Amino acid sequence: MSSERAQPKQPRIPLHLSMDDPEPMYRQIESQLRDFILSGQLEPGTRLPSMRALAKDLLCSVITTRRAYEDLEGEGFIRTRQGMGTVVAEIPEETMAAYRREAVDGAMGEAVRAGRRAGLTEEELRDILEETLQREVANVHQGGTP
Amino acid sequence: MSSERAQPKQPRIPLHLSMDDPEPMYRQIESQLRDFILSGQLEPGTRLPSMRALAKDLLCSVITTRRAYEDLEGEGFIRTRQGMGTVVAEIPEETMAAYRREAVDGAMGEAVRAGRRAGLTEEELRDILEETLQREVANVHQGGTP
Amino acid sequence: MSSERAQPKQPRIPLHLSMDDPEPMYRQIESQLRDFILSGQLEPGTRLPSMRALAKDLLCSVITTRRAYEDLEGEGFIRTRQGMGTVVAEIPEETMAAYRREAVDGAMGEAVRAGRRAGLTEEELRDILEETLQREVANVHQGGTP
C-alpha cells in the first residue's frame, strides 16, 4: 500500500486582466500562468487557486477561468482532478526549454524581418535591442508589462 | 504602338493568402501590401489591382479585398478615387520612417518581454539576436519571407 | 498573387449520440469523428458540418458540438477558421499510424492483462480473440457498435 501524494503549497499568484488588451480574458490568464510556470515562479506540485476562487478574484465568470485551466491542461502545464483542485504538472526540463525558446525565437524573428523590411543594418538592430533592453528594464522596475 | 500617357504603372505584386495563418485574410493582405509600400517596392503613384481583380486572383471575396483597401486607406497608405482605381499614396519620408521604426520597435519589445518572462538574461537575448540574424540572412538568400 | 484554396467537399457523416453511454456527448462526437478521420473515411480537406448544423442534427446544444470541434482542433485533427467553417486537417501518415496503434495497443494490453489475472493461457487468449472477431463481424453486419 504505497502512494504518491503530498500537500500542494498554494502561494499567491498575481494575475491581472486588462480590458484594453484585445486578447480574450481566458488567453490572458493562460499566458500569465504559463509564464509563471516556464519562469519557474510556479513549481511543479504547486496548487493553483480553484476555478471559482480565481473567477471571484478576477471578477470574471467561472467559465472563463475553467477554459483557461482546461487549455493549460491540454498543453500539459497543469493537472486537474475532480474534487482535488488543480496543480502545476511535472514538466520535463527539455520541454520547458523548448517552450521558452519558441516564444522568444518567434518574436525575435519577427523583429529581424521587420528590420530587414525597414532597410536597417545588423548593427542598427543590435542598437535597437540594447535600447529596448534599457526601456524594458525601466518598465519592469516601475512595475508592469502593459 | 504603345501609349505612354501618365497613367500609373501596375507591376505584379506577389501576394498570397495562407489558410494556416491564424491572421484573418484581410489582415494578411493589409500587412503584405503595407510591407511592400514601406520597403519601397511599391512606390507612390503605383496603381494597385482593383478590388475585384485582386479578389479573383486570391480566390477570396470582394468584401475581403475591400476591407483591406479601406483599412489601408484609413492608415494613409493608399488612395482610392471613383473611377480612377487605387494608387499608393504619397507618404512623407518622415512618416515612412516612423512606421518602419514602430514595427521594429514593437517586435523587438515583444521579443525582449518574451525573453524576460522566460527568465532569460540579456546576454542570452543578444545571442538569440545573433542566431536570428544568421538564420534570416540565410532565408532571404534562398528567397522569401514566408 | 497565389493562393491555397479549394472548395471542400461535404459528405454526410453518420454520427449518433447514445444517452446510455456514460461517455459525455462531446466525447462521443469527438471519438466518432476521430475514428472517421483515422480510418480514412474523412479525408483531409473534407468540410465538416457547421457547429450549429451538427447541433441541430444531434439534438444537442451548439456548445456541445463546439467543444468537440475545439478539442479535435487541439489534437490537430481538424482546422477551423472564423467564417470559413471547419475542415479535416492534413495529418502526416506517420502521426495517423501512431494514433491508430495507440488505441488498439492499449485495449489489447488490457485484454492480455485481464487474461493473465484470470489465469488463462496464451492459447485461450488466441481463441477468445477469434471468437471476438466472429462476434464483432456479426455485429457490424447487422449495423451497430453499441
Added chain:
Amino acid sequence: MSSERAQPKQPRIPLHLSMDDPEPMYRQIESQLRDFILSGQLEPGTRLPSMRALAKDLLCSVITTRRAYEDLEGEGFIRTRQGMGTVVAEIPEETMAAYRREAVDGAMGEAVRAGRRAGLTEEELRDILEETLQREVANVHQGGTP
C-alpha cells in the same frame, strides 16, 4: 505465545493510488482489490484492512475507502459485519469464472472494435495480440502490472 484462534488472516495487500490515472481513487481501490480476489491472491475469509487503516495508508479520505468497500460489497466480493471488520466473501467458483471471462471478453471486444475503427485487418489484430503477449510476459517477469 501466539494465539491461534479462528480469526481471519490479514496479509499485506500492495495497493497503490496513482494521481495520473484518470480513474477516480475509489475505483482504483475497487479494481485492484477485485483483481486480487479474482486472481485468488485474496482468498475467501481473508480479512481486509479497516476503512480507516486503509485510508491512512493510502493518504486518502475514509469516505473514499468506504465507497470502495461499499461498492465491492454490493457486487458480492466482500462482506462487512458490525464489529467484525471486512472479509473476502465466499464466491462460487462459477461466479468467479464468469467475472473473469467477462473482464477478458470486454477488453478483447474493445480491442477488436478499436482495431476495426482504425481500419486494421484481422491478421493485423492477431499480430498485435502476439506482440502484446510478448511484451506483457516481459513485464510480468520484471514484476508489475503498472
Added chain:
DNA sequence: GTGGTCTAGACCACC
C-alpha cells in the same frame, strides 16, 4: 452564413 468570446445557471461526480 460561419466560428469566437463571455455571460448565467443547473445538476452531477469526487473527495
Added chain:
DNA sequence: GTGGTCTAGACCACG
C-alpha cells in the same frame, strides 16, 4: 469544498 457536463442566450469578428 473541488472540478465536469450541459443548458441557454448575447454580442462580436470574419467572409
